[in-house]
Amino acid sequence: YPNILQRTEDLKTEYDYVIVGGGTSGLTVADRLTENGRYSVLVLERGIFRNSTFVTTVNRGFFGILDPANFFNFSSVPQPLLNGRTVSVIGGQMLGGSSGVNGFQVLRGQKEDYDRWGQYFGPKSDWSWNGLLPYFNKAWNFHPPSRDLQQHFNIKYDTKFWGSTSKIHASFPTFSWPILKTQMEAIGDIPGVKFPSDSGSGETGAYWHPSSVDPSVVLRSFARTGHWDGIESSRSNYHTLTGQKVLKVLFQGKKATGVSFVAADATSQAGARTVKAKKEVIIAAGTLHTPQILQASGIGPKDLLRQANINVVVDLPGVGANFQDQPFNIGAFFNLTTWNIHPDADDLWLNNETFIAEAQAEFDANRTGPNTIASGNSGAWLPLNVVSPTKFRDIAARYEAQNPASYLPAGTDKTVIAGYQAQKKAKAKALKSSGSAIYNFFFTGRAQRNGAIVFLHPTSRGTVLINPSDPYFSAPIVDYRALTNPIDLEILIEFTHFTRKVFTETRFKHYNPVELEPGADVKTPAQITAWLKGMLIPSCFHPIGTAAMLPRNLGGVVNEKLLVYGVIGLSVVDASIMPDLPGSYTQQTTYAVAEKAADIIKARA
Numbered sequence: 001y002p003n004i005l006q007r008t009e010d011l012k013t014e015y016d017y018v019i020v021g022g023g024t025s026g027l028t029v030a031d032r033l034t035e036n037g038r039y040s041v042l043v044l045e046r047g048i049f050r051n052s053t054f055v056t057t058v059n060r061g062f063f064g065i066l067d068p069a070n071f072f073n074f075s076s077v078p079q080p081l082l083n084g085r086t087v088s089v090i091g092g093q094m095l096g097g098s099s100g101v102n103g104f105q106v107l108r109g110q111k112e113d114y115d116r117w118g119q120y121f122g123p124k125s126d127w128s129w130n131g132l133l134p135y136f137n138k139a140w141n142f143h144p145p146s147r148d149l150q151q152h153f154n155i156k157y158d159t160k161f162w163g164s165t166s167k168i169h170a171s172f173p174t175f176s177w178p179i180l181k182t183q184m185e186a187i188g189d190i191p192g193v194k195f196p197s198d199s200g201s202g203e204t205g206a207y208w209h210p211s212s213v214d215p216s217v218v219l220r221s222f223a224r225t226g227h228w229d230g231i232e233s234s235r236s237n238y239h240t241l242t243g244q245k246v247l248k249v250l251f252q253g254k255k256a257t258g259v260s261f262v263a264a265d266a267t268s269q270a271g272a273r274t275v276k277a278k279k280e281v282i283i284a285a286g287t288l289h290t291p292q293i294l295q296a297s298g299i300g301p302k303d304l305l306r307q308a309n310i311n312v313v314v315d316l317p318g319v320g321a322n323f324q325d326q327p328f329n330i331g332a333f334f335n336l337t338t339w340n341i342h343p344d345a346d347d348l349w350l351n352n353e354t355f356i357a358e359a360q361a362e363f364d365a366n367r368t369g370p371n372t373i374a375s376g377n378s379g380a381w382l383p384l385n386v387v388s389p390t391k392f393r394d395i396a397a398r399y400e401a402q403n404p405a406s407y408l409p410a411g412t413d414k415t416v417i418a419g420y421q422a423q424k425k426a427k428a429k430a431l432k433s434s435g436s437a438i439y440n441f442f443f444t445g446r447a448q449r450n451g452a453i454v455f456l457h458p459t460s461r462g463t464v465l466i467n468p469s470d471p472y473f474s475a476p477i478v479d480y481r482a483l484t485n486p487i488d489l490e491i492l493i494e495f496t497h498f499t500r501k502v503f504t505e506t507r508f509k510h511y512n513p514v515e516l517e518p519g520a521d522v523k524t525p526a527q528i529t530a531w532l533k534g535m536l537i538p539s540c541f542h543p544i545g546t547a548a549m550l551p552r553n554l555g556g557v558v559n560e561k562l563l564v565y566g567v568i569g570l571s572v573v574d575a576s577i578m579p580d581l582p583g584s585y586t587q588q589t590t591y592a593v594a595e596k597a598a599d600i601i602k603a604r605a
């Protein structure tokens with residue numbers, strides 16, 4: 001890979017674009033900006049090139065986070081409403097970023113999610129389902145499941161929601177667990193659950209979805225393999241510098257002129273170097289570090305910046321506010337005690353050595369079989385009116401009627417409060433709509449400790465802020481502010497009731513379901529709340545929102561063209577720009593946003 005600069009001395013002094021962060025979005029944008037040969041691009045990435053089996057292995061979907069060298073990991077601040085627990089804040093740190101460690105699940109939100117983003121700007125915005133669909137198509141190369149799998153598991157798909165040209169692949173395993181057929185049928189026994197024509201159709205319901213796996217080799221398909229390998233090295237206008245940490249954006253007046261950076265393991269600014277950007281500095285450092293870089297550069301809430309002795313370039317209170325992620329370890333956990341059709345995923349998870357050896361042998365011989373399954377490929381993404389037909393209207397009404405300042409940190413700027421109010425109005429609608437998924441049950445193919453529940457649209461909002469005593473070298477201060485909006489608990493209590501219903505009022509009841517947690521004796525709201533506080537993890541690694549694309553008077557950080565307010569020549573293109581969560585996990589949307597961002601940036605070049 002000749003263009004990974006071996007020595008920082010090989011760096012040119014100036015590029016058209018300097019991209020901060022060579023992760024999911026950064027490498028997508030870099031590929032698109034360099035493809036016509038007209039612009040020079042430098043990607044600065046804190047991690048390095050990594051290609052070990054921990055990165056590439058598909059089997060079970062979690063190898064990426066078994067090697068600590070692949071990701072950063074620090075603690076959140078203690079969460080008072082989670083019994084004072086801290087949470088591990090994790091994200092990918094390598095060429096490819098979080099796409100190199102994620103759980104492979106390729107999922108799209110609902111139409112309403114993307115339409116909502118544009119509506120914050122008014123009816124003419126092209127941030128909408130229709131505005132993003134071409135970019136979902138551009139971002140993903142879809143490979144349908146085999147005919148056998150389709151027929152046996154009744155898998156529906158519709159290629160009109162997908163593309164076929166990207167080098168980022170979405171494919172299905174060659175094999176699946178028999179129990180998943182039963183699980184999908186069981187969820188269909190719940191009144192109101194639909195089966196859309198495709199996981200990417202933008203509707204709620206139960207469906208099968210692909211994994212980010214290149215089916216020709218059955219290895220992880222991620223930003224580095226799809227947007228960098230063999231591309232960067234063949235384009236003389238494309239440079240990459242790895243193992244370098246960007247400290248801040250440099251300004252001449254209000255114009256971003258470049259960045260300063262140090263070796264990733266540096267502990268002081270002593271050896272800092274600079275590089276210039278003629279056209280734009282593009283931030284793609286991910287939801288947890290993008291606000292740190294902006295704040296450390298003088299763009300953020302002015303009181304915080306002053307406290308940290310940082311010169312205020314723009315007082316932009318939204319930077320690091322509006323932090324959202326999707327809680328899990330909620331609902332309820334059951335064993336299907338009389339399920340006896342094998343294999344199921346427990347044969348892998350609970351160490352059936354014979355089965356594991358057979359699966360590995362099959363994979364080694366043919367690259368087929370159980371080891372082609374990552375985290376899972378099926379589940380249900382359900383609206384609140386299905387989860388709680390009797391209470392959803394009340395919950396939505398109470399949420400909408402809240403004073404928006406009540407559950408945000410004391411002293412929150414009025415523009416951020418106004419943004420939360422706007423979200424609240426839009427999200428209250430989502431809580432009442434059949435078209436927005438709030439509850440997710442993802443199936444893992446296990447009969448023991450069956451599946452996982454994810455809360456797709458929490459109402460609490462956290463913060464990601466620089467440490468004022470060490471803004472550049474200390475990890476950002478991450479506060480999920482889990483459960484601070486009490487509506488979240490109301491919804492989560494409904495999740496527990498509903499999950500019990502899924503096990504006891506559907507065909508699951510034929511397999512003698514036994515509740516492991518919270519346990520059948522945990523019944524009252526107070527009891528369920530106590531259990532949730534001890535269990536809930538506020539992040540399943542889908543952080544968004546800390547550099548939100550919203551109008552400035554709604555606490556926005558970037559406008560619809562992804563330009564940072566109040567300065568010139570600075571944009572953000574990563575998951576932090578999502579103003580609120582899609583009703584899905586985030587990688588598919590991150591790639592689509594990055595594809596759209598590249599077109600926006602090229603149009604103003």
Ligand SMILES: Cc1cc2nc3c(=O)[nH]c(=O)nc-3n(C[C@H](O)[C@H](O)[C@H](O)COP(=O)(O)OP(=O)(O)OC[C@H]3O[C@@H](n4cnc5c(N)ncnc54)[C@H](O)[C@@H]3O)c2cc1C
Pocket residue numbers: 020021022023024025026044045046047065090091092093094095096097098099101102103104105106107244245246247284285286287289290293375540541542543574575576585586587588590
């Ligand atoms: C463990 C895990 C599991 C996940 N599972 C799934 C899943 O199954 N399905 C799904 O849809 N989504 C999943 N996600 C989420 C998804 O991968 C992310 O939403 C997406 O990859 C985010 O892309 P990004 O471009 O915003 O950030 P990233 O891809 O994280 O890129 C940011 C890059 O910036 C670099 N960087 C940070 N600070 C600096 C600095 N100061 N200087 C230079 N470089 C810097 C980082 O090292 C990183 O490479 C998961 C994420 C994780 C972490």
